Amino acid sequence: xxSFFEYNWQVRDEWFDWCNQLSNHELVKSRTGGVGSILYTLxxxxxxxxxxIRGIQGKxxxxxxxxxxxxxxxxxxxxxxxxxxxxxFLKNNLEDKKVKAVSVPWDExxxxxxxxxxxxxxxxxxxxxxxxxxxxxxxxxxxPAHFIGREYKSMHSF
Amino acid sequence: xxSFFEYNWQVRDEWFDWCNQLSNHELVKSRTGGVGSILYTLxxxxxxxxxxIRGIQGKxxxxxxxxxxxxxxxxxxxxxxxxxxxxxFLKNNLEDKKVKAVSVPWDExxxxxxxxxxxxxxxxxxxxxxxxxxxxxxxxxxxPAHFIGREYKSMHSF
Numbered sequence: 001x002x003s004f005f006e007y008n009w010q011v012r013d014e015w016f017d018w019c020n021q022l023s024n025h026e027l028v029k030s031r032t033g034g035v036g037s038i039l040y041t042l043x044x045x046x047x048x049x050x051x052x053i054r055g056i057q058g059k060x061x062x063x064x065x066x067x068x069x070x071x072x073x074x075x076x077x078x079x080x081x082x083x084x085x086x087x088x089f090l091k092n093n094l095e096d097k098k099v100k101a102v103s104v105p106w107d108e109x110x111x112x113x114x115x116x117x118x119x120x121x122x123x124x125x126x127x128x129x130x131x132x133x134x135x136x137x138x139x140x141x142x143x144p145a146h147f148i149g150r151e152y153k154s155m156h157s158f
Numbered sequence: 159x160x161s162f163f164e165y166n167w168q169v170r171d172e173w174f175d176w177c178n179q180l181s182n183h184e185l186v187k188s189r190t191g192g193v194g195s196i197l198y199t200l201x202x203x204x205x206x207x208x209x210x211i212r213g214i215q216g217k218x219x220x221x222x223x224x225x226x227x228x229x230x231x232x233x234x235x236x237x238x239x240x241x242x243x244x245x246x247f248l249k250n251n252l253e254d255k256k257v258k259a260v261s262v263p264w265d266e267x268x269x270x271x272x273x274x275x276x277x278x279x280x281x282x283x284x285x286x287x288x289x290x291x292x293x294x295x296x297x298x299x300x301x302p303a304h305f306i307g308r309e310y311k312s313m314h315s316f
Contacts, residue, residue, distance in 0.1 A: 116306065121305075132192065
């Protein structure tokens with residue numbers, strides 16, 4: 001499970017690098033499908049991951065305004081900041097918590113921690129797949145999506 | 159890990175149902191990004207999953223010709239057939255095999271079974287994300303991608 005987080009974070013950082021070749025206008029431009037723009041996709045992935053990780057911990061949801069994160073630098077910095085908190089949580093005794101049932105304010109269901117971690121992982125990979133189509137529509141190579149054949153930065157080194 | 163396979167298979171089957179609203183012309187039509195068409199994306203996901211699962215077992219790679227699977231019915235039937243074999247493999251003592259190193263003819267690397275299973279899972283979710291963009295470009299609702307809030311068919315019931 002942890003290795004999917006390491007994968008998602010590495011791929012996400014590569015997409016941040018990829019964004020540097022585009023103007024801010026292209027990054028925030030409205031596109032068909034997904035959540036509607038490249039930058040908002042990255043923001044949304046981060047927001048959803050953080051919200052669920054806080055939800056698992058029984059912490060209050062923090063509303064983050066996209067309007068305050070209107071450049072790739074700001075979104076990347078948001079990602080880095082939240083990641084530090086998320087790493088601290090995931091590193092510590094995750095195994096003991098997996099079957100715990102969790103409720104969150106924005107969803108009527110009750111899910112185990114394990115289900116929520118699966119949800120966060122699939123959510124990011126799905127949205128990254130969407131970015132890859134928009135990338136080709138811009139006639140740019142997308143960030144490669146393969147899981148194998150990468151050197152990962154271990155969660156324990158964050 | 160198994161629950162990601164159950165997720166992918168359920169979402170894949172929902173995409174097969176989704177395909178029924180489109181003509182074969184639309185399904186095989188060339189599109190920008192990914193592997194180039196809706197039907198070929200589904201075929202490719204199935205082909206890659208099956209090849210790696212055979213690779214893990216040390217079985218010879220089977221080359222499947224897309225030309226022989228030019229309708230959604232044929233691709234779905236391919237998926238169902240392979241799935242039966244894959245279920246049999248995944249159900250049996252997967253835990254013992256996870257750290258085993260595997261080589262396959264189409265890749266120079268050597269990977270553990272666990273890495274390969276992660277690769278297969280991420281590969282499918284990524285390509286399904288691409289379908290969701292094409293779906294919106296066709297002005298159709300994509301299959302929902304959420305992991306939580308679904309009723310899964312257990313692998314043991316296949």
